[in-house]
Amino acid sequence: MSAASSASTTNARATFGLAALGWSILGLVAVTLPLYASGYHLFQFSQVLIYAVALVGLNLLTGFNGQISLGHGAFFAIGGYGTAILVAKFGLPYWAAIPLASAVCFGAGFLFGFPALRLGGLYLALATFALAVAAPQMLSYKGFDAFTGGAQGLQVAKPHAPFGLPLSVDQWLYVVCLASAAVLALVALNLIHGRVGRALIAIRDHPIAAETMGVNAALYKTTCFGVSAMYAGVAGGLSAIVVGFVSPDSFGLYLSLAFLVGVVVGGLASVGGMIFGALFIEFVPNYADQLSVYFGEGAKALPGAIYGVLLILIMAAAPSGVAGLLQALARRLTGARRA
């Protein structure tokens, strides 16, 4: 008995070691990327990191707290537009504009979380769906033209590296995105693995039992919505300075649904898996575009088809997404049993 249990501990340790090795390699690649990747590729990987931040935020809400949001593109938009307006119209530096815009997102998310409290899972999905569909129209509203640039959108100057660092604009933006993503992922991990995370998961799995245990469900749910929206806001702000441009059409329903796809592919209720979800939603449309040589105009339909089929297949066969598959693989390799 004791031999068996000690063997399984060693195996669990080996699994942990394998995961640590995997993450170290990934981290090393991420840190050294600016040394050998071209400007355009760096731009793409900056996008990946931005998506990863948004996905971690959405997963805090949907994966860990069980609140379905189909409208995180709208909070991404608030972060993006907020940053763009503060930089372009008020002359704030980007490092001040992004936190300010994200704070606004936190407020917006917190406020949206209030009606969300009274809404069961399905109603919240409906309300956020409405938010996602209506967002582009509201952004191009004529009354705000002076700030938002209306349907034309708004240009943002890309920042240069500070302190005379020998980095190109793309390299510097990549570094900013990488640092933000790393910090925000660590914050999320800390949240999840502590008291707050246990409360969020308890509310998801059994709301009544959680309240009986003294968890203030209303406060946790609204705050979780706020934090989740804040993550989306940071991602939107980073996206505004990386792309150098915001326009209403880039924040439509498609973006919100792509976030959901990323979370499901990466793995519901996983923080690390979001990097895979982000890689997926960044590169699948890209590669599909390259296939237009073979498919002609039909290639435009390819990403949507892949998204749709994968969403259903993953829900049917591997509900924990890439993160779950990798964990299963690591366990298989080291012979550890399921925890």
Add this chain to the structure above:
Amino acid sequence: MVEFLHQLASGLALGGIYAIMALALVMIYQATQLVNFAQGEMAMFSTYFAWYLIDSGEPYWFAFVATALASFAGGLAIERVVVRPFARAPILASVIVFIGLSFIFNSLAGWLYGYSIQSFDSPFPSKPLLGNVYMSAHESGAILVTFVVLALVYGFFRFTPLGLALRAAAQNPVSSRLVGIRVGWMLAIGWGLAAAIGAVAGMMAAPIVYLDPNMMGGILLYAFAGAVLGGIDNPWGAVVGGFVVGVMENIVGAYVVGAEVKLSVALVVIVGVLVIKPSGLFGRPIVARV
């Protein structure tokens, strides 16, 4: 005043389309307590099918009936093949599957029929019907079709044994099974009916909003708003809600916020109703057993 009546009339015509979409949503909701986020894309796909039939020379009403029947079969098949395996899964899984379905139909339509916007002819004459000066013929025709659909649905559920079985299966699946109703098939038939009704909504909407793979996005949103306003568990409430939202959208769009932000009307309606009276105007209050 004339302008106002015009807006009111076209609001009623659109409202009829939202009303039957909302009815389709409510039918699935009553049976499964789920909202089908793919309803709009399914209706869009059916509408393309009708367009294809008309384009290859079939008469309009033949295409209309054929599309409704094909959509019924399609909806039935989707329930049996795709939706059924998730019957016991959490809500989140079902919502994700519906989003997956809507991605699939959207791309399928784009791939088969292209992404360019097509015009879709109305079956009704270009002259206004019955000397009605406030409505185009298509608008009057769409309202007429709405009422025919509503009458058929009412008659079906009220007077046929199959309709009774469907209602029984939705209200009390366990007892229904005990008296010999095939509850699983009833759910599938419900999906088929919802798909057919959605197809009619799509065919009535296409001459107004034109045909493209994203045509139903806004319509589905207004249908959601209508269903929530009327009470998502009450079919007639949803129908009334659909008409109210159609009129409200047009009037508010024309006189208050401007047509280019009309979609936010639906957002305000949905959030407003859910905050003030989550059960809607005619729905039963939601009671959860602890």
